[in-house]
Amino acid sequence: MAGRKPDKRNLAHVRTLMANADEAFVVVDHTCRVRVYSEPAERMLGRTRADVIGHDIEVIDAEGLPEAVRGALEGRKRWPGAVVLHVRDRVLSCRATRFDGADGPGVAVVLRDDTDLVEAQERAEAILAGASDGIVVFAPDDLVTYMNPAAAEMLGPVAHQAVGKTVSLDELLGTEPVRSDDLLGLAEPATPTGQTREVTLSEPVHRVLEVRTNPVTDRGGQAIGTVASLHDVTAEREIAMMKNEFVSMVSHELRTPLTSIKGYVDLIVDGEAGEINEIQREFLTIVQENSDRLVSLINDLLDISRIESGRIHLKLEPIDVADLMADVADTFRIAAESAGISLEMKSARGLPRAKGDRDRVGQVLMNLVSNAIKYSPGGGSVTMSAARRADSVVLEVKDTGMGVAAEDIGHLFDKFYRVDNSLTREIGGTGLGLSVCKSIVELLGGRIWARSRPGQGSTFGFTLQIASEAMVRTPGVEGPAKAKGGKVLVVDHDPEIAALIETYLKKRGYEVVRAHSGREAIELAVSEAPSVITLDVILDDGDGFELLQHLKDDPRTSEIPVVVLSIVCDEGRSLRLGAADYLEKPIDQKRLVDVIGGLVGRVGSPVVLVVDDDRHVVGVLSRMLKRRGFAVAAAYNGREAMAAVEQTPPDLILLDLKMPVMDGYQVIQEVKSAEATKHIPIVVMTAHRIDRSKTEILQLAAEHIGKPFSAEKLAECVEEMLAKEGM
Numbered sequence: 001m002a003g004r005k006p007d008k009r010n011l012a013h014v015r016t017l018m019a020n021a022d023e024a025f026v027v028v029d030h031t032c033r034v035r036v037y038s039e040p041a042e043r044m045l046g047r048t049r050a051d052v053i054g055h056d057i058e059v060i061d062a063e064g065l066p067e068a069v070r071g072a073l074e075g076r077k078r079w080p081g082a083v084v085l086h087v088r089d090r091v092l093s094c095r096a097t098r099f100d101g102a103d104g105p106g107v108a109v110v111l112r113d114d115t116d117l118v119e120a121q122e123r124a125e126a127i128l129a130g131a132s133d134g135i136v137v138f139a140p141d142d143l144v145t146y147m148n149p150a151a152a153e154m155l156g157p158v159a160h161q162a163v164g165k166t167v168s169l170d171e172l173l174g175t176e177p178v179r180s181d182d183l184l185g186l187a188e189p190a191t192p193t194g195q196t197r198e199v200t201l202s203e204p205v206h207r208v209l210e211v212r213t214n215p216v217t218d219r220g221g222q223a224i225g226t227v228a229s230l231h232d233v234t235a236e237r238e239i240a241m242m243k244n245e246f247v248s249m250v251s252h253e254l255r256t257p258l259t260s261i262k263g264y265v266d267l268i269v270d271g272e273a274g275e276i277n278e279i280q281r282e283f284l285t286i287v288q289e290n291s292d293r294l295v296s297l298i299n300d301l302l303d304i305s306r307i308e309s310g311r312i313h314l315k316l317e318p319i320d321v322a323d324l325m326a327d328v329a330d331t332f333r334i335a336a337e338s339a340g341i342s343l344e345m346k347s348a349r350g351l352p353r354a355k356g357d358r359d360r361v362g363q364v365l366m367n368l369v370s371n372a373i374k375y376s377p378g379g380g381s382v383t384m385s386a387a388r389r390a391d392s393v394v395l396e397v398k399d400t401g402m403g404v405a406a407e408d409i410g411h412l413f414d415k416f417y418r419v420d421n422s423l424t425r426e427i428g429g430t431g432l433g434l435s436v437c438k439s440i441v442e443l444l445g446g447r448i449w450a451r452s453r454p455g456q457g458s459t460f461g462f463t464l465q466i467a468s469e470a471m472v473r474t475p476g477v478e479g480p481a482k483a484k485g486g487k488v489l490v491v492d493h494d495p496e497i498a499a500l501i502e503t504y505l506k507k508r509g510y511e512v513v514r515a516h517s518g519r520e521a522i523e524l525a526v527s528e529a530p531s532v533i534t535l536d537v538i539l540d541d542g543d544g545f546e547l548l549q550h551l552k553d554d555p556r557t558s559e560i561p562v563v564v565l566s567i568v569c570d571e572g573r574s575l576r577l578g579a580a581d582y583l584e585k586p587i588d589q590k591r592l593v594d595v596i597g598g599l600v601g602r603v604g605s606p607v608v609l610v611v612d613d614d615r616h617v618v619g620v621l622s623r624m625l626k627r628r629g630f631a632v633a634a635a636y637n638g639r640e641a642m643a644a645v646e647q648t649p650p651d652l653i654l655l656d657l658k659m660p661v662m663d664g665y666q667v668i669q670e671v672k673s674a675e676a677t678k679h680i681p682i683v684v685m686t687a688h689r690i691d692r693s694k695t696e697i698l699q700l701a702a703e704h705i706g707k708p709f710s711a712e713k714l715a716e717c718v719e720e721m722l723a724k725e726g727m
C-alpha cells in the first residue's frame, strides 16, 4: 500500500469537512508550493484555487504568511506557532504547523477570521478609554491586566508601568492594605472585594477618589480577578466643605448677637432690670421664645455642618440608659403635663450599658420626646423604653399622637423635611431635628427608624452598641450644694457679653473681674488670683488658646480652673490644653452657674468618692454630702472608682463591697498597694456578711459601716475621719 496515491474518493469526507469549516486550510509541500487550498481560504485570502494550487505560497497576497510557512518548515526554534495577519481589512489568526509526509515535510496552515472578535474588543476598550472613571483590572494574584487612560492619569507615573506586573491596588494608591474585617466584621479574603472606600491622593495632584472594588467571575461563578473603579469626588468634597464652612461661619456670626439678645431678654424677664408690667412681660416672652427658636435652629445647623465635616467631638463612655431616660423625663415633665400628656418610662431588667456620648445620646432622646409631645396635639401618652436586642441596646419613644403617612416615613430623616399638612404647619419647626438624630446615631454605630400610621401614633427607635467591660467611665467631681462664692475672672473681647456673664455671676454672689484682652487677662489672673477663669477664645490681641496655654504654663496661674466659653466648636482642643470645662455660646445661664459653682466649690472642699452599684444609694449619699459642703465623685463599680482615683485622688472613699465588674475588695487592694494613694482612708459600707477569707483585705480599710445605716451617721463618720486627717 505504501507509495500508492490516495484515492480521491477516500478524501471526499476530508474535503467536505474543510469546505464547511469556519477555518480556512492551506497545505504547502517542502518546496513551499501550495497543495491544499480549502474554499473558505478563497474567501479569506481573495485568491481562487486555480490561482494558487501548484504555485509558490508567495502568490497569495498576505503579508506575513510566507514568512510563517517558511518559519514552520525550517522548524525554527521559538518560532511562534500563531501569528496575526492583516489581509484586505480582515484580521486573520494563523497557525502554521510542520508535518512529515510521505513525500517529505510540509506545512499545514489553519486560518481563522477574528475580525468581529477584534472589533468587539476594540469597541470595549474604546468605551473604557472614554470613561471618566478610572478602571484597573487585576488577575487573582494582583497581576494588573488592564488600566484605562483615566486610571493612569489619576494614579500618575507609578501606574504607567504597572500593566503586566504584580502590583496590588494599595500599592497603586499608596494606601495601607484594607482589611475587609475592619469594614464588615468578616473574615479576611485575599483581595478586598465588593467594597467602597474613600482615598485621598497627594500625588501627582491632590485628589479624593471613591474606590470601589468588585470581584470578576467567569460564567461558572469562579473568581478570575478584581476590577477597581476609581471615581474622582474631589470637586464634590470641596463644595461640601465650602458649604459646611459657610454654614458654620454664618451660624457663628449669628450666635454672637444672639448671645446678647437672649441673655439680656432673659435678665429683663427675670426682673433683673426692675419691675415689668404684664404687657411688657407678654411681649418680652414672645421675644424670648423666638430667640430660643433661633438658637435651636442655629445649633441644629451647626451640628449638621460639624457632623458632615467630621469635626464633631464625641466623648465615648458607657451610658446607663435608664438613668439617661430618667434625666430626659425630668426635663420634659412640665412640658408634658401642660400638654396633657402622661410621660412614662420602661426599662428592661439587667440592661447592659450602652456605648455612646451621653450628651449626644441625650440630645437624640430629647429630640424624639420633644417631637412626640409636639405632634400629639390631643394629649395622650408618650413612653420611653429601653431593651436589649442581640448585640445592641434599643431605645424607643412611642406616642399616641397624629402619626405619619406611609409615603412620608421614608423622608422623615431627610434634612428640612416636614410632613406637609395644616397641623404640622401650625405646630412649626425646621425639619432638621431628626436628620441631626440620624447623623448622631449613625456616628455612634447605630441605626434609627420610625414606625407609624396616621392617627394611630408613632414609634421612633434607635440602637446603640453595648459598651464593652473594658470601657470605663471616669466620674467627674461635683462641688458642694452651696458654693461659698468666690472671685471669677471673665475674659471676653465683647464688653456686652462680659457684662452679661458678670450679671449672671453676681446674682449668685460671686465677685467678678473683667478682662477684654489677653494681656489684661494675664495681669489680672496673677494680681487677683481668681477661683475660676471664664475665657472666650476670640480675643482682640491674639488667640485665646495661646492665652490658655500661657495660663497653664505659668506656675502662678496653672492651678486656676479655666472654663472655655466659645462660639467656635473647639471642645477637644480646649480640653487638651487643660481647660476644666467647655461651654458653648449662647450661654445657658443655668449650666454656666452649675459649672462655675462646681469648680469654685471644689477649691478647698474635701472630695469624697462614693462607690456603690445601687444608684439610689449613691444619689442619696451624694446629695447629703454635697449639702454638708463636700465635693463628690460618684462611681457605680470598682473600675470607675479606680478611674476616678487616678484622675482626682479623693480625700476619702465610701465603698460598697459587692459590685459588678470589679468589687470593693479589689478596690481596697489596689488603692492600698499604690504609694500615691495608700494614705486615702476608705470607709466600707456593706449589707452582706463579710467574706471571712478576705478579712485581711478588709483590715486595710479605716472603718466599716453596716447597711442599713442612717445618712446622718455616715456623714458624721466622714466628717470625723476627715478631721483626723486634718482636712
Ligand code: ADP
Pocket: 371, 372, 373, 375, 399, 401, 402, 403, 404, 412, 417, 418, 419, 420, 424, 428, 429, 430, 431, 432, 433, 434, 435, 458
Ligand atoms: P421639626 O419637628 O422641626 O419639623 P424634625 O426633623 O424633628 O423637625 O421632624 C421632621 C418631621 O417629622 C416633622 O415636621 C413632622 O412632620 C414629623 N414628625 C416627627 N416626629 C413626629 C411624631 N412623633 N409624630 C408625628 N410626626 C412626627
